[in-house]
Amino acid sequence: MTDVPNISPLIIFFASIITSNMVLTNFLGMCSYISVSSEYKTASGLGQAALIVMSITTALNWLIDHFLIVPLGLEYLRYVIFIIVIAATVQLLEMFLDRYFPALYISLGIFLPLITVNCAIFGVSLFMVIRGYSFIQTVLFGIGSGLGWWLAISLLAAIRHKIAGNKLPPGLNGPAIAFITTGIIALAFIGFSGIVIIQ
Numbered sequence: 001m002t003d004v005p006n007i008s009p010l011i012i013f014f015a016s017i018i019t020s021n022m023v024l025t026n027f028l029g030m031c032s033y034i035s036v037s038s039e040y041k042t043a044s045g046l047g048q049a050a051l052i053v054m055s056i057t058t059a060l061n062w063l064i065d066h067f068l069i070v071p072l073g074l075e076y077l078r079y080v081i082f083i084i085v086i087a088a089t090v091q092l093l094e095m096f097l098d099r100y101f102p103a104l105y106i107s108l109g110i111f112l113p114l115i116t117v118n119c120a121i122f123g124v125s126l127f128m129v130i131r132g133y134s135f136i137q138t139v140l141f142g143i144g145s146g147l148g149w150w151l152a153i154s155l156l157a158a159i160r161h162k163i164a165g166n167k168l169p170p171g172l173n174g175p176a177i178a179f180i181t182t183g184i185i186a187l188a189f190i191g192f193s194g195i196v197i198i199q
Contacts, residue, residue, distance in 0.1 A: 055139070065078065090116045
């Protein structure tokens with residue numbers, strides 16, 4: 001286990017939203033990001049679900065890693081255990097949405113269970129281990145990463161909604177314009193990367 005980096009948790013929080021955004025600078029979680037961003041309400045709902053899952057699972061995985069995996073020498077099972085925690089959290093969230101928000105549950109469709117294998121959520125848990133974050137740093141990193149993912153998918157959905165009525169060349173319809181738009185948004189976010197480095 002590495003020493004805890006001497007970085008303020010607030011810096012980690014803001015950096016994980018903008019300069020180290022999971023989808024725009026690390027390119028993790030692109031599949032659901034591109035697929036669900038065609039409608040703003042659904043994209044925002046998925047962003048909120050990802051924020052909740054990221055926040056909860058990152059904190060749980062830190063606790064499990066420090067109080068179970070490392071003391072028992074089970075580092076070789078770390079990935080499997082992290083994925084089980086993520087899957088259980090998504091299952092609970094899915095039951096909650098089905099019970100209390102059925103319209104959002106139906107609109108998310110297959111993409112809600114796919115949060116389980118969203119590499120952005122898994123990546124946050126792995127980054128907190130690799131970087132040796134403390135619990136407070138990890139919690140703010142998880143929340144910030146979730147907010148950053150939600151911000152990114154909401155921005156893309158809003159832009160795609162705005163250009164949906166415009167006439168585009170045939171080769172730019174659908175995912176092509178989404179990738180181009182993502183590249184431009186990523187350039188804007190990466191433009192701030194010299195301010196704070198957390199990795």
